[in-house]
Amino acid sequence: MRSVSKKFYQKFLKLSVERWVILIILLSTILVISLPYIIRNSPILVGDESYYHLKIASLIQEKGITNFDPLSYGGRQVLTPLGWPFVLAKISSFLNISLEFTSKLIPFIFGILTVILFYYTLKSIKVEKKIRTISTLVFTISPIFIYLFSTSNYYFIPLFLNLLAFFFLLKDKKILTTILIALTTFFGIIHPLAGLVAVLIYTLIKNRKSLLWFYITLAITLILILLRYIPVLIKFGLPKLFTIDNLPIYQQLFSDLGGKISLSIFALILAFIGMIVTWKKKKVYVTMHIAFIILFILSFFYIPLLIYLNLLLAILVAFGILKLIQKRWESKFIKNFTILILSLGLIFSGLSYAKQTADSLPNKDIVEGLSLIETDSELKTVFSHYSNGYWINYLAKKPNVMDPSFAYAPSLQQTYEDSQDLFYSRDLKNSTEILKRYNIGYIFITPEMKEGKVWHEDEEGLLFLLEFSKNFRMVYAQKGVEVWEIGNLTIS
Amino acid sequence: MKKISSKVILVIIFVLVTLFQLFFALSTKNFSSDESYLNLRLTEKISENKFHLRYDNLSYGGRDLVYSPLFYYLFVFLSLVPFVFKIIPIILSSLIILVVYLISFELTKDEKASLIASLMSAFIPVYFSLILNNFSIFSLAIPAFFFMLYCFIKIGQHKKYLEYFVVLSFILPLLHPIAFLLPIALMFYLILTTTEDIEVSKLKKEVLIFSIFLTILLSFIIYKRAFLAYGFNVIWQNVPAQISGNYFSNINILKAIISLGILPLIYGIVGIVYSYFKGKKDSFFLINGVLLAVFLLLVLRLINLNIGLTFLGIALTILSAVALARYFIYLRKTKFYNFENYLTLIIIIAVVILSIIPSYLTSSGIIKSTIADEDLSLFKEIKGKTPPGSTVLAPLQFGHLITYQAERKNVVDSNFLLAPNPEQRLLDVADIYTTQFEVKALELLEKYDVDYIITDEKIIEEYNIEEVSYIKDEKCFKEILPEVFEVIC
Numbered sequence: 001m002r003s004v005s006k007k008f009y010q011k012f013l014k015l016s017v018e019r020w021v022i023l024i025i026l027l028s029t030i031l032v033i034s035l036p037y038i039i040r041n042s043p044i045l046v047g048d049e050s051y052y053h054l055k056i057a058s059l060i061q062e063k064g065i066t067n068f069d070p071l072s073y074g075g076r077q078v079l080t081p082l083g084w085p086f087v088l089a090k091i092s093s094f095l096n097i098s099l100e101f102t103s104k105l106i107p108f109i110f111g112i113l114t115v116i117l118f119y120y121t122l123k124s125i126k127v128e129k130k131i132r133t134i135s136t137l138v139f140t141i142s143p144i145f146i147y148l149f150s151t152s153n154y155y156f157i158p159l160f161l162n163l164l165a166f167f168f169l170l171k172d173k174k175i176l177t178t179i180l181i182a183l184t185t186f187f188g189i190i191h192p193l194a195g196l197v198a199v200l201i202y203t204l205i206k207n208r209k210s211l212l213w214f215y216i217t218l219a220i221t222l223i224l225i226l227l228r229y230i231p232v233l234i235k236f237g238l239p240k241l242f243t244i245d246n247l248p249i250y251q252q253l254f255s256d257l258g259g260k261i262s263l264s265i266f267a268l269i270l271a272f273i274g275m276i277v278t279w280k281k282k283k284v285y286v287t288m289h290i291a292f293i294i295l296f297i298l299s300f301f302y303i304p305l306l307i308y309l310n311l312l313l314a315i316l317v318a319f320g321i322l323k324l325i326q327k328r329w330e331s332k333f334i335k336n337f338t339i340l341i342l343s344l345g346l347i348f349s350g351l352s353y354a355k356q357t358a359d360s361l362p363n364k365d366i367v368e369g370l371s372l373i374e375t376d377s378e379l380k381t382v383f384s385h386y387s388n389g390y391w392i393n394y395l396a397k398k399p400n401v402m403d404p405s406f407a408y409a410p411s412l413q414q415t416y417e418d419s420q421d422l423f424y425s426r427d428l429k430n431s432t433e434i435l436k437r438y439n440i441g442y443i444f445i446t447p448e449m450k451e452g453k454v455w456h457e458d459e460e461g462l463l464f465l466l467e468f469s470k471n472f473r474m475v476y477a478q479k480g481v482e483v484w485e486i487g488n489l490t491i492s
Numbered sequence: 493m494k495k496i497s498s499k500v501i502l503v504i505i506f507v508l509v510t511l512f513q514l515f516f517a518l519s520t521k522n523f524s525s526d527e528s529y530l531n532l533r534l535t536e537k538i539s540e541n542k543f544h545l546r547y548d549n550l551s552y553g554g555r556d557l558v559y560s561p562l563f564y565y566l567f568v569f570l571s572l573v574p575f576v577f578k579i580i581p582i583i584l585s586s587l588i589i590l591v592v593y594l595i596s597f598e599l600t601k602d603e604k605a606s607l608i609a610s611l612m613s614a615f616i617p618v619y620f621s622l623i624l625n626n627f628s629i630f631s632l633a634i635p636a637f638f639f640m641l642y643c644f645i646k647i648g649q650h651k652k653y654l655e656y657f658v659v660l661s662f663i664l665p666l667l668h669p670i671a672f673l674l675p676i677a678l679m680f681y682l683i684l685t686t687t688e689d690i691e692v693s694k695l696k697k698e699v700l701i702f703s704i705f706l707t708i709l710l711s712f713i714i715y716k717r718a719f720l721a722y723g724f725n726v727i728w729q730n731v732p733a734q735i736s737g738n739y740f741s742n743i744n745i746l747k748a749i750i751s752l753g754i755l756p757l758i759y760g761i762v763g764i765v766y767s768y769f770k771g772k773k774d775s776f777f778l779i780n781g782v783l784l785a786v787f788l789l790l791v792l793r794l795i796n797l798n799i800g801l802t803f804l805g806i807a808l809t810i811l812s813a814v815a816l817a818r819y820f821i822y823l824r825k826t827k828f829y830n831f832e833n834y835l836t837l838i839i840i841i842a843v844v845i846l847s848i849i850p851s852y853l854t855s856s857g858i859i860k861s862t863i864a865d866e867d868l869s870l871f872k873e874i875k876g877k878t879p880p881g882s883t884v885l886a887p888l889q890f891g892h893l894i895t896y897q898a899e900r901k902n903v904v905d906s907n908f909l910l911a912p913n914p915e916q917r918l919l920d921v922a923d924i925y926t927t928q929f930e931v932k933a934l935e936l937l938e939k940y941d942v943d944y945i946i947t948d949e950k951i952i953e954e955y956n957i958e959e960v961s962y963i964k965d966e967k968c969f970k971e972i973l974p975e976v977f978e979v980i981c
Contacts, residue, residue, distance in 0.1 A: 334702050
């Protein structure tokens, strides 16, 4: 009787410990996701991508699923994945809450669900408890996690779907896996491929008998991909490569160097240690090593792959940290300090990224400036730096000349050249022609544009014309944010 | 005759070197470099605001600042001492003598060789040019760096060295970005010992890992804004090409040898050869690691030539002790062992001729080229004659004088990290002084909101012009002080 109760107690204790661990993980997840909003202390959504999704979602709410965006580049086809804007529009309508709030709420919920799923997926593949706990914590404080679940973006739902698909595969619920992978096709081309590769690797290693099922899933997914993209390819061909003033690729990869979808340098160092540790058992971990290396290399060509790499990275980091903890050090003093430094490094990268996210534009002045343009009932185009394009569309509800959606943008090269011409020319005749050509009614200027993003000098190009020509009237100026209205265009 | 202990000799050397430097430094009220005035200003700002300056509204007309602040906080504490900014840096920089002695003795166990090495280290001409009569962070950072090396060598012998090393690992990155040299040197040390099959204790490897990670973490924290702005290019510190090019264009081999000191170079090279082929002690490879690290940074133009040569000079001096110790051992085995004292005297005379005299000449040169009283008083007068918040134009080397003495905005100064467009500004400043076209000059003066322009003799000489061609146009320029003009149109 006594031994039975002892066993029960031990089992209870074991369970409750795990529950505590999960609770701590959940609390830290909630804290991490909320952190940018806490630091920002403003209801304004961060970044530019969020506003693109808001625009498409509001279009869906108005007109149903649509292929035409009347505001981007003065009007163009919508060829970006509609998965997230569709979910955003429908949930917002269903719950009768604003699109802005839904944009924050859904990533938040998915963030919590993804963390739980990640933990239980690791548990299902029998990853040691310590490793899965550390991995989950590392995953939670990673810059990519903050990006995915604190902002409105393309990637968080497909990541969740793929993780869930993999989890169901581990539970031998293959039909659900097939459905989930198929669903990811609505969120971009890379996600179903990533899901299929993960499923294929698992099938080849653990369950070769399921290969037939894999082929069926592959066929379904490929059909869906082809149905979505073949018409685009036939009509528009392959998108032309067009890049402007991007950060160098090595800088884009690391959050500490200003990357957006990016890794922590400290995590990478620890992952390297983790790789060395697991190298000794390479038969068990060879797939992870190869996948990690391949994903890392591919990330140089397509940065969003880092969101999948981040999962493997978290596991390798956990191995690295555990090795440092378990290894017998000559000096316990140095050991503790080193572990502390590395942990602080991981936290520093996360915190610093959260701060960067919180500080991102738009701010109150930008929103106010663009809201002023919104009050104009005429549908005049607003000219600004292309990076402000999504804000112009959503906040001012006006067409832009350019925005960051370069793929399949109409007359992209010409539009870019005209924009440059307008920014830097002091020739009123030439500028007037361009303004007329694009039906530009407003010019929107941010402090960043005057501080090197576009101009370096006070009266450079368009700034000179704005100051000395009677054709332009400043209608808003607040902390460097300016809105200029264009009157009757005469060459004077 | 009672033999004088090496400790006494060491103290004598220390005192003499300190007096030697004081003799020169106290012969003028002013500092020899414009950068000293930046350091003075940053220290005084901490006294005023109780926190270090993060935004400078005078430099470049207003810009963000990122720097390691510990040195300035330290001097705020010390500021009660009279002549603190002159005397303390000299005392700190003279500590290198003790550190070199300690390392050399650890490497050779030969007091005589170590004392000669410490004497040589006190008179490395390039070290003098870096720290003499300057309120410079290097006066503390360089001895701290080499003391860390000493602690690293001694790790395992006593717990206190480990503790010193850990404490200094925190301090050095908070002093100066040169802290990055240590992890690079330790990496080279690890590579060298591995390739030479020399066992490095587990504890040292652990300390090495710790030090690398700590330096990276602290650098990311301190220089976060710079990393975000420049990425890994931050290591070039945003120094304009025309300036980084100058670091190396004015140097020739002979000049470099004289700057290093001929004796440290000769004996140092012998020391390197011995340490590679015969010595094979891990501590030898630590110093060689420093040499390689500095060499790498110099080749990549990541550090100023004078700073690089200083580190090379001190490392070579330490290795000189190895060569001298071998030389004395060899001598004792020959028939000349009776002449050891005479030969030692010859070496000391050689040190006097080849190190102390060049150092004396370098020091005299430095003091001669020190910012003159008239120059300083000109900036003080500018302060009295111009309204606060106005911008004063002068070339790069006067940048910190404008902000410190005149308390006015400058267009350009030598603090390039996070400075807005310094390369273009340097070109524009040169253009303003040299152009023949008043319209162009006025356009550029307007670009930087320049209110006053200094046209003194040194500036005229620097740009190799007879005068600023348009400055006599009274419609646009009004002389408010001799050689200082207000831009009025």
